[in-house]
Amino acid sequence: MSNKAIIVGASYAGLSAAAALRCKGWEVEVLEKSADTGRVGGGVVVQKQMADYLEEHGIASPRVSSVPAKMRMMFQPDGRILHLPETAVAYTAWDVLLGEIQETVGAGRIRRGCEMTGVEGDSHTVSISLADGNSMEADLLVAADGIGSRTRKLLLPDERPLYAGYVAWRGMVPEERIPREVRDTCSGSLCSFLGNATSILAYLVPGADGSIEDGRRRVNWVWYLNVEYGTELDTLLTDSEGTSHRAMIPRGLMPAETERAVRHVAREQLNDHFTTIVDATEELFVNAVFDYHASRLVFGRVVLIGDAACLIRPHIGSGTSKAVDDAIQLSQAVTGPDFQRDGSLESWEQQQTLTHVGLMEQSKAIARRLGLGVGVEEAYMSEVEAV
Ligand SMILES: Cc1cc2nc3c(=O)[nH]c(=O)nc-3n(C[C@H](O)[C@H](O)[C@H](O)COP(=O)(O)OP(=O)(O)OC[C@H]3O[C@@H](n4cnc5c(N)ncnc54)[C@H](O)[C@@H]3O)c2cc1C
Incomplete structure (x- = not known):
């Protein structure tokens, strides 16, 4: 047995x-x-x-449904863009x-x-x-x-x-929601912007059905922000039904006023490239980092x-x-x-x-x-x- x-x-x-x-x-x-x-x-x-x-044991084939990034594009606060070669990384979707x-x-x-x-x-x-x-x-x-x-x-x-003192705002956007010029920049690259104690990165992942063709993928972004432990964090982790969460609010449960406030901070702290991506995202979600x-x-x-x-x-x-x-x-x-x-x-x-x-x-x-x-x-x- x-x-x-x-x-x-x-x-x-x-x-x-x-x-x-x-x-x-x-x-x-x-x-x-x-x-x-x-x-x-x-x-x-x-x-x-x-x-x-996963591939050798026939469990899954992550390389088939993945989007490669061969470059790293680092947007500087002064508007310059650094192009660096990236050691071939591929991204799939959760x-x-x-x-x-x-x-x-x-x-x-x-x-x-x-x-x-x-x-x-x-x-x-x-x-x-x-x-x-x-x-x-x-x-x-x-x-x-x-x-x-x-x-x-x-x-x-x-x-x-233990709470590490910061959170990650996150989003997944179907690429057709993003203007062509911004989305073309993401193609084949890991894009990032480093601000003052804040940073955001974005890359392409397959569509929800695993598609990797141009126009059917999604842009995944993660934006890190310091958030004080206590009232500020508690407010951020309270969902639209008034339930307090300890670590995250899943997609679809973000209160409208929290989302409005964070979109406003995005416009203040991020560059145009990333503001466009955040604005195009229908549902934001958040994880506290521990x-x-x-x-x-x-x-x-x-x-x-x-x-x-x-x-x-x-x-x-x-x-x-x-x-x-x-x-x-x-x-x-x-x-x-x-x-x-x-x-x-x-x-x-x-x-x-x-x-x-x-x-x-x-x-x-x-x-x-x-x-x-x-x-x-x-x-x-x-x-x-x-x-
Ligand atoms: C901000 C942030 C960003 C991240 N981004 C990435 C990323 O881009 N890429 C990446 O690879 N990883 C990322 N991670 C990490 C990744 O999310 C986790 O490491 C991964 O989910 C761990 O998987 P897990 O199965 O251990 O736990 P989980 O994914 O948390 O799953 C635990 C499961 O157990 C179930 N469960 C809990 N209690 C019970 C119970 N009593 N009875 C029955 N079921 C129960 C839950 O419902 C859940 O489904 C990120 C994490 C954070 C915090």
Whole structure:
């Protein structure tokens, strides 16, 4: 009989874990509390290691539905434009790649509207309780439940992400909404503008149906702004229905007055190129940026992966590929019949922790150079912020 894994969270970490464990002969079931997981993401950098694995295992083909950028265009505040060669990067879209991985896992293995509320385990099995009062058992629980991970709160109650002092405003615009001259500038380039403690970048990604033909793609943009912890951040993270969020407001729930205010700031702080792109965006969404890495990833038959395990600031485009990598490496660590006792999970934990810490430091260094969260960061570190 094959081993059974229950995976909590049907986003990048969870669905990649499901696909990779299936390749190793595991039976998998994915539990996802939301009915729709497609409304949060933007662009995804096609990292080589992630793409190689997904393609070699027939899980997804991120290189096929991706748009390359061969140049970096840096708009200067004085109006000059620097053209720099970019080491061939390709971008895909969150919804497109996630949709492909989901199709490989199979809808029948994903239970939507199903919320995990509790975990208990011993050396033989792990038992999961659900919000509907039912429970389930498995050989392994993969907690891929994201930044607000319930599993992490249960297992590491004293640890939590810390607000980094800035947010990312984001948008995805069908390219035909953008005037031809602006959109031609984006074509084949990663465009960026660096202002005073603020920066924005934009690049082309496939259309929602995966199309990469001219006229059918989307422009993805991310704009970083320092925002003070407290009332300013709280106001920004309150949605149009009055609900307060800790980390993000998904597309479609932004109050009109917040959106008006941020569009006004965009006109004041960005150059014409980016103001045009922001103005052409129908729905804005926002993520607050946090820092975290778990002191442990393995708890007997329970493991933490993806954002539940570690948060990488977005500047190196590694959040998604790191989540996929956690999953791939995990699937390779649980191949033996005695995976829980043979030390392979501990080796996986050590290796992933080293990777996480390295990526965190790399992305924090970029944020410092951009003037993001600088000066405010330490003040917030003492205020423990629950996500
Ligand atoms: C500002 C910002 C910009 C970013 N931009 C990029 C980018 O351009 N490219 C990139 O590659 N990455 C980017 N990232 C990072 C990326 O979004 C995350 O690293 C990635 O989503 C992690 O995936 P995950 O599966 O671990 O978690 P998530 O995507 O957060 O998924 C967790 C899932 O678990 C579900 N869940 C939670 N609790 C439960 C429960 N109790 N029961 C059942 N289900 C549950 C949730 O509904 C959710 O679907 C960005 C992040 C930020 C903050």
